[in-house]
Amino acid sequence: xxxxxxxxxxxxxxxxxxxxxxxxxxxxxxxxxxxxxxxxxxxxxxxxxxxxxxxxxxxxxxxxxxxxxxxxxxxxxxxxxxxxxxxxxxxxxxxxxxxxxxxxxxxxxxxxxxxxxxxxxxxxxxxxxxxxxxxxxxxxxxxxxxxxxxxxxxxxxxxxxxxxxxxxxxxxxxxxxxxxxxxxxxxxxxxxxxxxxxxxxxxxxxxxxxxxxxxxxxxxxxxxxxxxxxxxxxxxxxxxxxxxxxxx
Numbered sequence: 001x002x003x004x005x006x007x008x009x010x011x012x013x014x015x016x017x018x019x020x021x022x023x024x025x026x027x028x029x030x031x032x033x034x035x036x037x038x039x040x041x042x043x044x045x046x047x048x049x050x051x052x053x054x055x056x057x058x059x060x061x062x063x064x065x066x067x068x069x070x071x072x073x074x075x076x077x078x079x080x081x082x083x084x085x086x087x088x089x090x091x092x093x094x095x096x097x098x099x100x101x102x103x104x105x106x107x108x109x110x111x112x113x114x115x116x117x118x119x120x121x122x123x124x125x126x127x128x129x130x131x132x133x134x135x136x137x138x139x140x141x142x143x144x145x146x147x148x149x150x151x152x153x154x155x156x157x158x159x160x161x162x163x164x165x166x167x168x169x170x171x172x173x174x175x176x177x178x179x180x181x182x183x184x185x186x187x188x189x190x191x192x193x194x195x196x197x198x199x200x201x202x203x204x205x206x207x208x209x210x211x212x213x214x215x216x217x218x219x220x221x222x223x224x225x226x227x228x229x230x231x232x233x234x235x236x237x238x239x240x241x242x243x244x245x246x247x248x
Contacts, residue, residue: 014054017047021055025064025075035065035073061206063231069202079234084184084210084226091179091214092131092145092224093171099131099143103163104170106149114146117213117223125149127170132198133226140233142198143226147174151221177216184212184237188230195227206230 035041042052056073059065066076092099110118110126120126126146133141149155152173189209196203208228214221228235 013047014051014058017045017051018055018058020045021059022064025059029075031075031077033075034071035075037072060231063234066231067202067205069200076231079232084235084237091171091175091177092129092222093168093175098135099133101164101167101171102130102132104129104167110146114223114225117211118146118148118220120148127152127155129167129170131167138232139199139229141226141228142195143224145170145222145224147222151177151216151219174222177221179221180215180218182212182214184210186210186235189227191227199227199229201229201231208233208235210235 029035036044038049038052038056042049045052056065060067060073060076063076063079066074068074090097093101105128106125107128108123108125110120110124110128115122118126126148129145129147131143131145132139133143147155147170152170155170155173187209189207191199191201191203191205191207193203195201195207196205199205199207201207208230210224210226210228212224212226214223
């Protein structure tokens, strides 16, 4: 990896360094190869470690690098195209759904943003279904699906023991409703500790957060908050699946 003069460039130093590093990744490193440590890289390029970290963080955000627990910073493989959602008028948990149920609980502890979408009041009970998604043997996303208990009244009595069984029961009851439509928003975010653990990432790693609101009988029947690995996923959407892009 050669050095370059970074002193007299019109763009931010870290951005120019990112370009230099990106070229080196293409020509000198293989997928999965571990980069030298930050101290050695900073010395080689004659920059402060803070500048180097900015460049590395940008390359991670762009999917060129991965930070791995106990390993270090490695060259990432090309992003995998991940389709978001099947046909427009389907509920979560249908036969061709790529998500796997993990567990389900009933709770009244719902994030304010989700409660606003669900139009629930404080204390209202909500079924919380956790699901995961694996592509090519690699965890790529985790999801929290919120379903108001009042919307699936037969679910509570029918829930069997076992975490996955409870999750499947909630999904099955949700599918008995008539789905009128759904809408989505996509935001850039950072991984929470729980999500990071499930996705084999470090807390704070860049993620794509896809929030889907499902509508039935003129009301929000469910809200799904899916967290995708930004370093490995390239989200794809069908033509009939409108998406609202929001700045993170």
